[in-house]
Amino acid sequence: MRQRSLRDHNLALVLRHVTAANRPPSRAEIAAASGLTRATVSTIVDELIAGGLVAELEPVSRSGVGRPGTGIVPAGTGPAGLGMEVNVDYLAVCAVDLTGAVRHRQVRHLDQREHSPAQTWQALGELADQAVAAVAARGLTPAGGVIAVPGLVEGDTIRIAPNLGWQQVALPRPEDLGGLRGLPLDVANEATLAALGERHATGLRSFLYVSGEIGIGGGIVLDGELFGGSRGWAGEIGHVTIDPQGPDCHCGSRGCLEQYAGEEAIRAAAGLPAGATVLADLAAGAARGHAPVLDALEQAGTALGVALSGAVNLLDIATVVLGGHYAELIDWLRPAIERELTRRVITARWSPVKVRASALGADAALVGAARAVTQAILDDPARFLATRTAAE
Amino acid sequence: MRQRSLRDHNLALVLRHVTAANRPPSRAEIAAASGLTRATVSTIVDELIAGGLVAELEPVSRSGVGRPGTGIVPAGTGPAGLGMEVNVDYLAVCAVDLTGAVRHRQVRHLDQREHSPAQTWQALGELADQAVAAVAARGLTPAGGVIAVPGLVEGDTIRIAPNLGWQQVALPRPEDLGGLRGLPLDVANEATLAALGERHATGLRSFLYVSGEIGIGGGIVLDGELFGGSRGWAGEIGHVTIDPQGPDCHCGSRGCLEQYAGEEAIRAAAGLPAGATVLADLAAGAARGHAPVLDALEQAGTALGVALSGAVNLLDIATVVLGGHYAELIDWLRPAIERELTRRVITARWSPVKVRASALGADAALVGAARAVTQAILDDPARFLATRTAAE
């Protein structure tokens, strides 16, 4: 039972080298980097090629003396991960291949607050159908799907998604989403998946991801791994206390970060009207140097800085990534955030905390959901190969 | 290079089963629990016995039909871990065997603030000498030492230990501590090690440890593993912000938890005189129902609850362990802490956060330091066996 697991481990090890390298590595380079023998790497690469997970490049002549190596690349055709996102006013679907490249992407505006979950699943199913068809046309095989939702997820049910108005909604069955019949399907928190997306897009190994939308979500990546906590509910930075005596929050507490740096709070502080264009209004106002907007962003940044300082003190993390609306407002948020971090993080004087904007922007959760699927394959290729051969 | 590592892995797997079981398991039971074959377990156990890490019990007749199994126990004679603690007004040394049992313990009162680090090392060396002698007399072989200090440690140097008045102090060489010549020696943060000690004493797999002494320290255990953060500085909950506009803190920030729940803050709020008996005075006052003391503890508990809520929201951890002075004051701190947790932790309504007192009390860091040594052996017995045979 453990003899085979050695091979499984090395399968993953080699595949990881192939996907992580910035240049297609040869078998010999993989061997040198991984500590395995060239012989072992050869047989493992053969197995991966047979399974359709990697492919050989045309033997291109490279610089240097000696026989040139044939580059190994993640298979462009092969399994694809489907990412789906249910948000307040839109649905989205995308597909990524093993390299992490987005091969399909589609967004459809639909306000979930006006529809039942069943209707949402129906609409999402149509998008998923089209994605499966588009992906298949490119020679890829869908290998599974993950749905990102802005709420607390426990196992296969959505406990509560306040901004969607959902409570205790069950994950749809794969066959309810049409083309996903027979494939593994999962739900997870939007911000958590966005953090995963950022992890791959940026290459950062440890960071705190904070996303400002209507609510504030967060995700924690530690040493390359998503940290979920005991029950997968980690990262809820939106309800960290900024001021114990602060304004009441809909969560039942007082002085939560969301009351200072949530979209609604910033809008109100800036004196802007409610509506669908709050983000655009804020960005425009800030760009024009409108004082109430700048002050509102400064206050939000200060509150964010206080919350982030606590998190950094607790976790000793060197980088903070701002996503969602924050990414577009970063220029006006950053000064206050960095001021608070410098002041409040006890180790900041030796190693300052870096604050950067999301690399994926609004697509982070969507792409992260899709990558969760491919990541599972990369982490345990043997399992994927087993199910693949079992299906034939 | 990886063929051997399979054996190494299984060596650790079997040893873990032996130490984790609450009743000496037989080879057959280990096999059933670990998924290995009885044959494999037999050869592995033989290797562990030969290396002196485990031992067979006398074949005691147990209930049930069939040939009774011979229990396997961690070797009572064998490697011992040395834990050392440098605190403000005392030094301490202890030794634990592989079972985690404390086999030697000695405390010596010495105020570090009146002495140089070199003098501290000298005094600690004397204690270590005696510990090594005492341990050897019991048939144990010291396998390494870890020193716990109340400060920030980076690699082999103590960056800063405010309450000791230390800055940039280097770890002493093993030969400077007498009997430790030739053994691996390490330093680490006191609260971090205390968390490790609690992890083993309580068997909890994930919790947040908070220790209230003159300063406030913390440690995070996730899924059985100590979480150190990027640079080992995780757990600094003492400087999480409670109120951004709160009183100045010596760390340069404002409104840190230490300003509300540190020993000095509680003492001042309770109207007690400064001195060496603050803890005893507080406990006595609270037991007598003295109102100013009760109010001070209530306030401290509230601040602790706010800080812990933020941490729990962020990490999704189900249990909080209170150590140091907090352990003795828990009856008066708990109501306020739990009130804030219930109110501020977003998932508390479904799964309340448990608050409990340290199981090891004041010895947590000391025992944790010693266990760090034995834990390293348990985690990678092959390495230990290799150095052991190399030395012969």
Next chain:
DNA sequence: CCCTATAAGTTCAATGGCTGAACAAACAAG
């Protein structure tokens, strides 16, 4: 007291996977 059933531990040939060395293939430089 003997026989049977049951479970623990050991022995041993077989298997799976890794290793190291030898070898063939592909290329650059002279």
Next chain:
DNA sequence: CTTGTTTGTTCAGCCATTGAACTTATAGGG
């Protein structure tokens, strides 16, 4: 065209695990 260098493959050997057979030790029943 030869030499030197590096890549990839082949193959015998080794190491660890496996599964089955076997021995040992106990309880229970006649």
